[in-house]
Amino acid sequence: MKMVGIRMLLLALLVLLTRLPFLSQGYGSEDDSWGLVLNARQMAETGEYSFSRLPGHPVQEYVLMLMPYAGAFVMNLLSALFSVAAVICFAFILRVYKIHQWLLWSVVFATIPIIWISSTYTIDYIWALAFVLFAWLALLKRRYTLVALFLGFAIACRITSGAVLIGFAWIAFRQEGRKLPQVVWMGVLTMVVAACWYFPSWLRYGWSFFDTYRLPYPSLPKVIYKATFGVWGLSGFIAILLLLWQKLRNQADSLLPDGHLTAIILNILLYLAAFLVLPQKSAFWIPALPFMLFWLVYQIRKPTLVNITAILFLLSSITGGFNLANAERGANYSKAALVRTVAGQEVFFDPLNGPLQNEYSRRENRQVYIESAVKAAQKLDSGALVLCGWWTNQFIVNCQDQGACQVQVAEFFNKTQLDSVIKSGTRIWYLSEIDQANDERYQMNYTASVGRKLD
Secondary structure (H helix, E strand, C coil): CHHHHHHHHHHHHHHHHHHHHHCCCCCCCCHHHHHHHHHHHHHHHHCCCCCCCCCCCHHHHHHHHCCCCCCHHHHHHHHHHHHHHHHHHHHHHHHHCCCCCHHHHHHHHHHCHHHHHHCCCCCCHHHHHHHHHHHHHHHHCCCHHHHHHHHHHHHHHCHHHHHHHHHHHHHHHHHCCCCCHHHHHHHHHHHHHHHHHHHHHHHHHHHHHHCCCCCCCCCHHHHHHHHCHHHHCHHHHHHHHHHHHHHHHCCHHHHCCCCHHHHHHHHHHHHHHHHHHCCCCHHHHHHHHHHHHHHHHCCCCCHHHHHHHHHHHHHCCCCCEEEECCCCCCCCCCCCCEEEEECCEEEEEECCCCHHHHHHHHHHHHHHHHHHHHHHHCCCCCCCEEECHHHHHHHHHHHHHHCCCCCEEECCCCHHHHHHHHHCCCCEEECCCHHHHHHHHHCCCCHHHHCEECC
């Protein structure tokens, strides 16, 4: 047991140390992460709950409210620490199931590109994942009250975490000899805990609080990319295919405890269905990943297959990266990269740089551009309108940090709104690519003719 403790400690240190280089590099490349910072400042100022985006994420929003100006390193560090907790908990789960090479597969789990990247910036994905894994471990120990508490917190981090309750309830039902009292208690308490977190939000916003934004459905190639390479990386996805091929030839799943296989497959399918309904981000796959990896590696004992797939997984974050070849919101690439124009956007595949290097340079490029845009905005006349699109939250946070901008900021405006601004005598400006994005959003060809790019 002493050696297990030492290995767990080394695993925790490995996970934390691999996150540290990214923590000072802004709040992330997603505008939603900057929105959490902006919302924390608003909540701290007003003393009232407000959502960073629909639906709400009250656990993280309340925590960040206590540290609105702590800076990127501290806020990102919280996500990194939750990733440490999630990986250690996953390792304990693998040990409970007596999975061979549990330490190796825990390292693999920690280095899945989307998990690694999401644990280095201010967003709720890894917070929710950690609580789900806490609940899974408590379930295996038949601590149903703890399961409910952890799941309630997971739902209050990210509402889609509630999907795992169905599979967990089935495991509890089979563990308890098909008796319902413990299962009902677990389900009811989970909902009560989650409801307590969301209650202040409901008082202020009503049922509309549980709505979400209506976004256009991505093209099929984007959906496929987000669900494959965007999650696992290139070599990681090859490893997934190898494990899946082996799994389909192997009937060892029957060795799982009664009801566990059904629950695990159900959790995977539920998140697959949820992703296909709204396939906006690869990160939407995160709740399914521990269940997918567990199912694929369970009873995989062939040393050659284990070694090959583990190497492929470990390479997936640092090689074979895809990204936008865009100086302002894309990533840098090496001379070995292949650059092509796809659907009107210049993209690249770089065999020498992976998702991690892409994420780091992408954050740098975005921040350099926004800082220059803020400086330009500070020279504009008071009241000028700047359309910021997907840059909105990052632009406002930088305005606050670099000195107030006296401009109006909007995400997108339709033609009627733009005409109203023009009639009032206000000048219209837009950030990079937002003229095109604004036109696409409202199916018009108008923004660039009435506005000017902010340089």
